[in-house]
Amino acid sequence: MMSDKAVYSIRYGGADLNYADFERAKVIVVPAPYEGTVTYRKGTANGPSAIFEASGNMELLDEELNTETHKIGIHTMAPLDIANLSAQAMIEKVHKTEKDIFAAGKFPVLVGGEHSVSIGAVKAAKEAVGEMSVLHLDAHYDLRNEYRGSKYSHACVSRRIQESAPVVLLGMRSLSREEKDFLGASNNIARCISAYDILNDSLWDKKTLEALKDKVYISIDLDVLDPSIMPAVGTPEPGGLGWYLILDILKMVVQEKEIVGFDVAELAPLEGDITSDFLASKLIYRLLGYIFFGKNKKR
């Protein structure tokens, strides 16, 4: 018999196995512990296991929604064997895995790993659902065409994603010259809502919704959050979103759009500080609650 700790470290949502087998589950969690292109503080390969371990200590009654979200069935796959792959091969593996999940009629939740894991997931979502947008929450624009020799770097995620589907970027507060020039050129970035827009433009929420198509894939780089509540990221930027703001944004989008899948990436756990691990774990649970028990229930 496995100890509780071992169980928690390999799956999301903790103890109740009754709802977690693949056949019954509506949600498939895909651990993607990859950090091949990380350039600053490392550790994202440990993100999924830290999130799963934290999730074992989380209340399964969602106190905001008054739901036991885990009863939809949240199945956690074995971690993808991608640690030693090139970024391109890793993306292909994620693509194939997510494609199979869509084909089985299930809802994929990809847990990184560095953010480049999202590239394959978005491609699979687009192929499965057709017309859709990506809502990409990030402190960074991630629009470089290439970074330190790789087109699949974490710094190029939005640039690659917008080749599959139109992207709405939200929460950014760090921009390079190359990225700014790209935004002025022809591209598939439907809208940029920076952290400054959220502060200064009272219509930012309406503009976000207007720019999104009816079907939306959500990609969350955890560094979109303020480092005061999410210190465990590779490239922390001051001035990020707070907990209740990101919840409001997600709730708003879930109520107006159909969410087809999401990912949460870039947790690089800090030794001795579980704050970020727990936040990431709860964010996933709350977002699943909004999606499966939200006002405009579409499932």
Ligand SMILES: [Mn+2]
């Ligand atoms: Mn980022």
